[in-house]
Amino acid sequence: DAGVTQSPTHLIKTRGQQVTLRCSPKSGHDTVSWYQQALGQGPQFIFQYYEEEERQRGNFPDRFSGHQFPNYSSELNVNALLLGDSALYLCASSSILAGDMYEQYFGPGTRLTVT
Amino acid sequence: AQRVTQPEKLLSVFKGAPVELKCNYSYSGSPELFWYVQYSRQRLQLLLRHISRESIKGFTADLNKGETSFHLKKPFAQEEDSAMYYCALSRGYGGSQGNLIFGKGTKLSVKP
Numbered sequence: 001d002a003g004v005t006q007s008p009t010h011l012i013k014t015r016g017q018q019v020t021l022r023c024s025p026k027s028g029h030d031t032v033s034w035y036q037q038a039l040g041q042g043p044q045f046i047f048q049y050y051e052e053e054e055r056q057r058g059n060f061p062d063r064f065s066g067h068q069f070p071n072y073s074s075e076l077n078v079n080a081l082l083l084g085d086s087a088l089y090l091c092a093s094s095s096i097l098a099g100d101m102y103e104q105y106f107g108p109g110t111r112l113t114v115t
Numbered sequence: 116a117q118r119v120t121q122p123e124k125l126l127s128v129f130k131g132a133p134v135e136l137k138c139n140y141s142y143s144g145s146p147e148l149f150w151y152v153q154y155s156r157q158r159l160q161l162l163l164r165h166i167s168r169e170s171i172k173g174f175t176a177d178l179n180k181g182e183t184s185f186h187l188k189k190p191f192a193q194e195e196d197s198a199m200y201y202c203a204l205s206r207g208y209g210g211s212q213g214n215l216i217f218g219k220g221t222k223l224s225v226k227p
Contacts (some may be wrong), residue, residue, distance in 0.1 A: 042201050
């Protein structure tokens with residue numbers, strides 16, 4: 001099991017563009033959470049998906065949206081990119097069905113640079 | 116407001132010395148607290164959580180509700196402990212856990 005995988009590894013976009021980041025959860029996990037980590041900061045919760053629905057959301061604008069597919073993989077979409085969206089985007093998976101939401105497994109992240 | 120504070124950006128100790136990484140939190144309910152660690156070129160991983168009250172790699176952390184603290188301690192630091200450490204708080208409830216609030220992190224450097 002490769003654990004949580006994310007693609008792409010790095011991405012460079014121009015202000016105003018749109019971007020899609022992808023995440024595959026660890027085998028057996030059904031819940032995906034997305035975090036934004038700016039340089040020198042801790043990860044900040046964006047939202048969480050379970051059963052293909054957004055269950056929780058952090059303090060992020062509607063420009064940030066997501067999706068979860070029947071195979072539990074997930075996408076994070078960001079519209080109208082701003083320079084301040086430059087960050088490392090982390091995906092974490094866990095399992096509600098297994099009764100252990102506390103153990104979140106993180107992916108390696110996607111480094112987004114907005115110019 | 117719910118918040119996690121790690122006052123030290125960098126902590127440097129010598130091998131064999133005791134280590135204490137500080138974490139204070141602000142939360143109105145019953146917190147679930149965690150320490151995550153990120154070793155060089157590796158992904159973020161869970162080190163320990165207060166509900167399990169276990170020792171991992173020689174590290175322990177005690178939740179002090181009176182002082183709203185969850186400091187991470189190890190009596191004798193090893194060079195392989197050098198890493199970035201994040202304290203985190205879960206503000207979920209019931210089946211809504213997994214919404215973590217992280218501190219800014221403390222970089223631990225253990226010198227030989």
